[in-house]
Amino acid sequence: VSPRVLVIAGALATALAVTVAALPRAEAPQDRVERIAAELRCPVCQGLSVADSPSDTAREMRALVEQRVAEGRSDDETRDEFRRAYGDWILLAPPLVDPRGAVWLLPLAAVIAGALFVAARLGRAPPATPPSADQLRVLRERALADEAIE
Amino acid sequence: MTWADLGGGALRAALPLAIWGIVASAYAARERDGRALVSARWSALAVFALVVVASLSMVGALLTHDFGIRYVALNNALETPAYFSAISLWAALEGSILLWTTVLAGAVAFVAWRGTRALPRLATTAAAILFAMLSFFLLLVVTPAADPFTRIDPAPLNGRGPNPLLQDHWLMGLHPPLLYLGYVLFAIPFAYALASLILGEGGDRWIVATRRSALVAWALLGVGIVAGAWWSYAVLGWGGYWAWDPVENAAIMPWLVATAYLHSVMVEEKRRMLRTWNVALVVGAFALTILGTFLTRSGVVNSVHSFTQSAIGPLLLGYLTAILAFSVGLLLWRAPRLADRGPIGAPLSREAVFLFQNVLFVAATLTVLLGTLYPLAVEAVSGAQLSIGSPYFDRVEVPIALALLFLMGVGPQLPWHGASRATLERQFAGPVVVAAAGAIAALATGLRGAAPVLGYALAAFVVATVVQEVLRGVRARRALHAEAATVAFANLFRRSGRRYGGYVVHVGIALIALAVVTSQAQVTQVEATLAPGGSLEIGGRTLVFERLRDVVEPRRTQVVADLRLVDGGSGSPLTAALTYYPNATGAIGSPGIRSSAGEDVYAILAAYDARSRAWATFQVKVIPLVSWLWIGGLVVGIGALIAGLPPSRRRDAVVAPSTVPASSPAGAQ
Numbered sequence: 001v002s003p004r005v006l007v008i009a010g011a012l013a014t015a016l017a018v019t020v021a022a023l024p025r026a027e028a029p030q031d032r033v034e035r036i037a038a039e040l041r042c043p044v045c046q047g048l049s050v051a052d053s054p055s056d057t058a059r060e061m062r063a064l065v066e067q068r069v070a071e072g073r074s075d076d077e078t079r080d081e082f083r084r085a086y087g088d089w090i091l092l093a094p095p096l097v098d099p100r101g102a103v104w105l106l107p108l109a110a111v112i113a114g115a116l117f118v119a120a121r122l123g124r125a126p127p128a129t130p131p132s133a134d135q136l137r138v139l140r141e142r143a144l145a146d147e148a149i150e
Numbered sequence: 151m152t153w154a155d156l157g158g159g160a161l162r163a164a165l166p167l168a169i170w171g172i173v174a175s176a177y178a179a180r181e182r183d184g185r186a187l188v189s190a191r192w193s194a195l196a197v198f199a200l201v202v203v204a205s206l207s208m209v210g211a212l213l214t215h216d217f218g219i220r221y222v223a224l225n226n227a228l229e230t231p232a233y234f235s236a237i238s239l240w241a242a243l244e245g246s247i248l249l250w251t252t253v254l255a256g257a258v259a260f261v262a263w264r265g266t267r268a269l270p271r272l273a274t275t276a277a278a279i280l281f282a283m284l285s286f287f288l289l290l291v292v293t294p295a296a297d298p299f300t301r302i303d304p305a306p307l308n309g310r311g312p313n314p315l316l317q318d319h320w321l322m323g324l325h326p327p328l329l330y331l332g333y334v335l336f337a338i339p340f341a342y343a344l345a346s347l348i349l350g351e352g353g354d355r356w357i358v359a360t361r362r363s364a365l366v367a368w369a370l371l372g373v374g375i376v377a378g379a380w381w382s383y384a385v386l387g388w389g390g391y392w393a394w395d396p397v398e399n400a401a402i403m404p405w406l407v408a409t410a411y412l413h414s415v416m417v418e419e420k421r422r423m424l425r426t427w428n429v430a431l432v433v434g435a436f437a438l439t440i441l442g443t444f445l446t447r448s449g450v451v452n453s454v455h456s457f458t459q460s461a462i463g464p465l466l467l468g469y470l471t472a473i474l475a476f477s478v479g480l481l482l483w484r485a486p487r488l489a490d491r492g493p494i495g496a497p498l499s500r501e502a503v504f505l506f507q508n509v510l511f512v513a514a515t516l517t518v519l520l521g522t523l524y525p526l527a528v529e530a531v532s533g534a535q536l537s538i539g540s541p542y543f544d545r546v547e548v549p550i551a552l553a554l555l556f557l558m559g560v561g562p563q564l565p566w567h568g569a570s571r572a573t574l575e576r577q578f579a580g581p582v583v584v585a586a587a588g589a590i591a592a593l594a595t596g597l598r599g600a601a602p603v604l605g606y607a608l609a610a611f612v613v614a615t616v617v618q619e620v621l622r623g624v625r626a627r628r629a630l631h632a633e634a635a636t637v638a639f640a641n642l643f644r645r646s647g648r649r650y651g652g653y654v655v656h657v658g659i660a661l662i663a664l665a666v667v668t669s670q671a672q673v674t675q676v677e678a679t680l681a682p683g684g685s686l687e688i689g690g691r692t693l694v695f696e697r698l699r700d701v702v703e704p705r706r707t708q709v710v711a712d713l714r715l716v717d718g719g720s721g722s723p724l725t726a727a728l729t730y731y732p733n734a735t736g737a738i739g740s741p742g743i744r745s746s747a748g749e750d751v752y753a754i755l756a757a758y759d760a761r762s763r764a765w766a767t768f769q770v771k772v773i774p775l776v777s778w779l780w781i782g783g784l785v786v787g788i789g790a791l792i793a794g795l796p797p798s799r800r801r802d803a804v805v806a807p808s809t810v811p812a813s814s815p816a817g818a819q
Binding site for chain 1: 390495505513521537539574575578579583589592599756757
């Protein structure tokens, strides 16, 4: 088998496996509870979520989430209930669509701007000119003084 | 003479010597004056000795419970065991700054004695900068800002005892000093970079000279972070190891920038490019170590690691501002000498991958910085309170981490300047097939979600590229030097440690990635309230609750739940406890952890019947592969050690050219 076929087949198989893994699936009520609880801040802890904290308060809050899920409330309804009680502070991440959602956009903007900046500077480097005697000496000294840099 | 006299006196003697060191080394560098250099060297050594005396005095005061010293009274008690007394040197602000100063003084002495031998002018200039930084920290410890030897009179009969979180696990003796060493050692490449700018050098001598210190600082910081994660897992009792807490963020930021730096300097060494960028990265990494200290030591942000507030906040902020202003000013002044000429390289070249990797690392750092500071900024502007926690960081950092894993596999396989299609196919055929196998294996074990499965595929991809490189290297050595396979294997690491040590680090990171993905995605959790004799089922095991007992010690009391973990056979004992310290309101959880290569059973005592001990509530988690996180950290450390050791000098005998393969494999280049 030629290397090209292997690369294409391997990449396709990986993409297929990741797609299968990403297929939407019915969420078990317990998973929903965990997901919502992970987005709520434990009010008596240092930055832990309700899902992570073993504290009494967090366990009571999780029980309430469990109850709301069992009652068939939507995620947003449950979240809003906590928001009304504690303020925005109770959510561990601001909503995407929100004046404060800029916090989501800035990292994306940084990656895109950086990648464009780098891409604009790429190009085939000019053919290497033979090194001068001086450069050769420096290189040789460096190679002796240290390991060879690949 | 008391410990306070000895330690305080040593610090007060050290300050003028350090200031003299600035003058002497600056003069020595400017006038190429040998006598001034000798004077600077001896002051560096004297300052280091004095600061070591001060640190040891503090340890002595803690061990002998000298409560006439405020720091000892606040962070030690008669009941504190010797080990935890000694490590209380870094239990609070003043002691931590003292430790910091000690490490920095060591770095100054190292540069003044060793560094100046190789590069007299550059290292002497760097020493002047380091002396200036050291003087700042000495100023902190001899003034009320952070004087560790402040006295109280009359001395209390007993002290308050260390922060409970710091006297609960032996890892506290390891995690903070590793971090401090890592933080402070970044000062060496930073000082050399500035010295190079001051002297107007256009070259990369400063990078070559500080390659090892940068690597050591990076490795200590990395291992320190993993040790901290392990401590969090073993002590905080929530079954996790990383909470995006401000102090964790403060530690990861310089590490991320330093990782970018360690790679981008290779572009400068190889291609003479990115000079400005590399200086900016080293300044960034160093400034972030100070920013982290400021954020977490000034009380600006709350965290499990916060110490009491003190006047040190504004001073650290001033120091940070001065460092940034000085560095940026120098960089702008010298930028014309550092300009790159011509394009960087083809899109499919190693230097291009390094650059994209740099973009991702910097973006990852900015995200952490933004997430840490955003709530503060919003509150300052609008007064509104909001939280930024794991859901935000996970959602932004996971895609960046996956992209970095991908580049980690791609980069080392690409040649400098650019690759042909045939090279690409030859380099990636094996690894891509292994990646597919990794993804399918992840699906087969029940893992779902695009990110975890992609994480498996990419970790497998990285490991496959490393295995391929090592195999090719062994084959090349066997052909070139007629070595046996095992000898050739060992020689790869001895002769080309920088390259193959780097690969070992990559394998460590891949292990960490696998451990994080699996332990996050596949946790099984059961909560149950049991009476003695009751049991719960989890992951095919039975956990039997036998009884609760009270353990009273002089320094603490514990409520211990005796459990039996039955996994076929008669089972083995496991204890989960809640520990109460007299100086803390809440209990410290001491989870029962049964570790194995495959998974950890993690039992938390969440609540119990306070009156009659008739019931207890347990949260039990089965967390797969989590121990590979610590092993991965160790592998990263070993890789860095291989990369940092001086390579063996002996020349290799080369066998007759007729046996050299026609197409030289990548590993032999």
